[in-house]
Amino acid sequence: MRLDGRVAIVTGGAGGIGRGIVRAFTDEGASVVFADINAEAGRALEQELPGRAKYVDIDIAQAGSAEKICAAAIETFGALHILVNNAHASRQAPLVDTTQEMFDLSFDTGFYPTVRLMQAAYPHLRETAGTVINFASGAGIEGQATQASYAAAKEAIRAVSRVAANEWAADNITVNVISPLALTEGVRAYIEANPGVEDAMLSRVPLRRFGDPQQDIGRVAVFLASADADYMTGQTLMVDGGTQKLR
Ligand SMILES: NC(=O)c1ccc[n+]([C@@H]2O[C@H](COP(=O)([O-])OP(=O)(O)OC[C@H]3O[C@@H](n4cnc5c(N)ncnc54)[C@H](O)[C@@H]3O)[C@@H](O)[C@H]2O)c1
Numbered sequence: 001m002r003l004d005g006r007v008a009i010v011t012g013g014a015g016g017i018g019r020g021i022v023r024a025f026t027d028e029g030a031s032v033v034f035a036d037i038n039a040e041a042g043r044a045l046e047q048e049l050p051g052r053a054k055y056v057d058i059d060i061a062q063a064g065s066a067e068k069i070c071a072a073a074i075e076t077f078g079a080l081h082i083l084v085n086n087a088h089a090s091r092q093a094p095l096v097d098t099t100q101e102m103f104d105l106s107f108d109t110g111f112y113p114t115v116r117l118m119q120a121a122y123p124h125l126r127e128t129a130g131t132v133i134n135f136a137s138g139a140g141i142e143g144q145a146t147q148a149s150y151a152a153a154k155e156a157i158r159a160v161s162r163v164a165a166n167e168w169a170a171d172n173i174t175v176n177v178i179s180p181l182a183l184t185e186g187v188r189a190y191i192e193a194n195p196g197v198e199d200a201m202l203s204r205v206p207l208r209r210f211g212d213p214q215q216d217i218g219r220v221a222v223f224l225a226s227a228d229a230d231y232m233t234g235q236t237l238m239v240d241g242g243t244q245k246l247r
Pocket of ligand 1: 011012013014015016017018035036037038058059060061085086087088089109135136137138139179180181182183184185186187
């Protein structure tokens with residue numbers, strides 16, 4: 001039980017990697033408040049993990065959501081040790097066709113909620129010498145075609161994570177980033193909309209498979225959230241089967 005007694009927040013916890021992290025964290029003894037906009041899936045996961053996971057039906061793009069999510073963690077479980085900023089929505093288009101709306105979607109669901117939740121969680125994380133796990137993407141690190149709005153927000157998240165790692169080190173708060181590859185609802189939808197993309201993606205993965213949200217990504221998140229990673233901060237972990245980089 002590597003997370004025994006710890007309380008976590010996970011955004012986008014009702015599906016995909018977020019759900020994998022909720023399951024991996026509770027398996028290791030953590031209590032988790034998870035926010036999502038998919039109420040059906042959220043309530044189903046809450047019922048699967050009675051007393052250990054609480055679903056809050058909160059759109060992280062809305063003003064005031066960060067404070068509400070932190071308040072739910074404190075009211076339900078009494079403290080906050082781990083913040084996982086996982087949810088992020090985006091649309092793809094060539095750069096010349098990328099609209100203000102696409103940038104707004106990506107920054108309003110990815111970058112700004114990550115920053116606002118870090119700010120709202122900071123007083124609580126300072127009390128527990130807690131940790132933050134944010135999410136990046138190879139789309140940003142490599143600058144993948146058609147990903148301008150998503151790539152920009154993801155790299156902005158990495159930049160702010162490094163700043164917070166430096167500023168909050170004095171409080172013993174660590175801040176790290178996972179750049180994952182996993183077969184999730186989001187990736188399935190992307191594959192279905194883009195014939196041939198699955199083979200193209202897997203051809204760059206030496207391990208020749210997509211990661212599993214719980215076993216492959218969730219367990220790395222457990223490591224980062226545990227005392228085993230206390231001497232790591234400001235780092236990006238590539239949890240992507242060794243994906244060979246475009247550049
Ligand atoms: N899956 C991958 O291979 C991959 C690759 C690179 C980066 N990532 C990143 O990992 C994270 C998880 O990805 P995923 O594939 O599990 O995504 P996903 O789309 O499968 O799941 C995202 C979850 O977030 C929720 N969500 C979306 N908008 C929300 C909002 N406004 N408020 C609250 N919840 C919201 C969704 O309902 C869903 O449950 C994201 O940050 C993503 O960018 C994933």
